Amino acid sequence: MTTATPTIPDHADLGSALQTLAREFAERTAPAMPDMPHGVRGYHVLSAVHRCAHPTQAALGLHLGIDRTVLTYLLDDLEAAGLAARQVDPTDRRRRRIVATERGLGELAVMCARVREAEEALLGRLDDDERAQLRALVAKAAGGG
Amino acid sequence: MTTATPTIPDHADLGSALQTLAREFAERTAPAMPDMPHGVRGYHVLSAVHRCAHPTQAALGLHLGIDRTVLTYLLDDLEAAGLAARQVDPTDRRRRRIVATERGLGELAVMCARVREAEEALLGRLDDDERAQLRALVAKAAGGG
């Protein structure tokens, strides 16, 4: 077997396909949130804040893969836009608990619907069953399930 | 319904989960290719070159979502490393067809195996059937199926 042709699979590796998909999703959902600070990224932060219930900045950064220094100015802008707020944790005054404002929740609800629409359009190659399967599998693999 | 509470789904949107997964995959597979120029990105380019069979730079950039100006220096470095080569298209001398060198194919085969290992480790939450389903669905959704 010393001169055997190296075997390279015909299909793309999963990582490459995931990156392509993620990029297409980000590009396609961006127009749905023209007023969101930092666009899709800001939306993901706000969405995670709502889901995680009063996360600290450290927890938020870890969950989203965002450096704490990046999260600082990201939250600065979400706060300036009146969509989120920092609250000092009474049990440890070093920590800031992040919450979505009422206005932030309203915006989030509007954008969730638009994002969902854009996502469905992007999944045009898949039928309904396949879409549900993909959502479930990705969520499970990412630890969200 | 004017005062109804906005409905925000409990689960993360698909775009966010895809981005998280793609980032984890890139981070985890990067150590498998310490000598590849531009790391995972270079690997994806080389892999696409092999799969697409003599793509032009324009086609390659479109497929991978990489700007043509970025692709130029990316290919410069792959060429300098002896992994890929540019060939002027005889039918249109403006075009450069990209090919993987023999050495590039060898490296690709080695890395494919390592990447696959790393990917399987990352899919720890999924059983074998689910992993196969995820691969098929992502490839189909991304247009690779």
Add this chain to the structure above:
DNA sequence: TATTGTTATACTCTATAACTATA
């Protein structure tokens, strides 16, 4: 005149390090 690819420049995003405040 339009297109492929290159080069030069500027911009955005992200990470590294030093700092403040709490523990």
Add this chain to the structure above:
DNA sequence: TATAGTTATAGAGTATAACAATA
């Protein structure tokens, strides 16, 4: 001394515009 967050600075990555070669 260690940790949460901020600020300042530098670095990587990316896009915009001008250019050369070819169609």
